Amino acid sequence: MQTINIYTYNELSDNSKQIALDNYRTSDDDTAYYSSYDILTSLVESLTTLFEKCNDIKLTNYNLDINGSYISIEFTQDDCNSLTGSRALAWLENNLLSNLRIPRNEYVSKRKAYLRYGDSYRTGCYRNIARLTGLCADDTFLDALITRVKDNYTLKKAFEALADVYTDLAYTEYEYTQTTEYISDHLLVNNYMFFENGNTVKN
Numbered sequence: 001m002q003t004i005n006i007y008t009y010n011e012l013s014d015n016s017k018q019i020a021l022d023n024y025r026t027s028d029d030d031t032a033y034y035s036s037y038d039i040l041t042s043l044v045e046s047l048t049t050l051f052e053k054c055n056d057i058k059l060t061n062y063n064l065d066i067n068g069s070y071i072s073i074e075f076t077q078d079d080c081n082s083l084t085g086s087r088a089l090a091w092l093e094n095n096l097l098s099n100l101r102i103p104r105n106e107y108v109s110k111r112k113a114y115l116r117y118g119d120s121y122r123t124g125c126y127r128n129i130a131r132l133t134g135l136c137a138d139d140t141f142l143d144a145l146i147t148r149v150k151d152n153y154t155l156k157k158a159f160e161a162l163a164d165v166y167t168d169l170a171y172t173e174y175e176y177t178q179t180t181e182y183i184s185d186h187l188l189v190n191n192y193m194f195f196e197n198g199n200t201v202k203n
Contacts, residue, residue: 004195006194007194008188008191008192008194009187009188009194010188013196016197016198017184019197019199020192021183024183024186024187024200027200039173039174039177040064040173040174042135042137043137043166043169044064044166045133045135046133047162047166049132050145050162051073053096053099053132054095054099055094055096056075056076056080056095057080057159058073058074058075058076059071059072060074062163064166064167065170066167066171067167069163069164070160070163071163073156073160075155075156080155082156083154084149084152084155085149085152088153088158089150091155092149092155097142141162141166144161144165145158145159145162148161
């Protein structure tokens with residue numbers, strides 16, 4: 001009876017590891033698909049939560065895709081569309097950013113708990129670094145929005161330009177899922193097993 005040895009990714013030779021990586025990149029493995037899908041879904045959650053946290057604005061239509069995206073919005077008051085400069089920044093503060101800051105009454109009631117975080121948790125500070133969903137993309141979307149308003153975009157264009165920010169982030173994240181670092185970790189964490197030549201042992 002022939003004995004067939006199987007190996008974890010770390011136990012493979014360098015040549016066999018390369019074969020395992022190449023096979024993963026070209027496979028129809030559902031875990032590979034869902035790994036990328038989960039990352040893109042998280043980006044959508046982060047962006048749509050930004051609109052949910054914002055007063056007097058509605059995300060009327062959007063298509064978010066790694067190959068190109070668009071966003072359409074409506075304001076409760078039509079004159080907000082063309083706001084620029086300091087008036088647009090004031091609108092952002094009043095309708096979005098203030099909703100993410102620690103109000104004085106909350107800080108006073110939770111002061112002992114907040115003291116452990118030092119100066120980053122005071123009245124007027126954001127509740128945490130990732131301010132919308134807890135995802136890293138939160139700050140990217142918020143910072144891009146503020147930057148565009150400071151660059152004299154109208155408020156409407158600044159919000160709708162977040163579609164391009166999504167596409168850039170999605171492409172960057174997808175590219176990362178194709179790197180040796182990411183795939184190696186994925187193969188280890190998910191307990192993939194291999195033949196000596198680097199081919200995957202099918203369950």
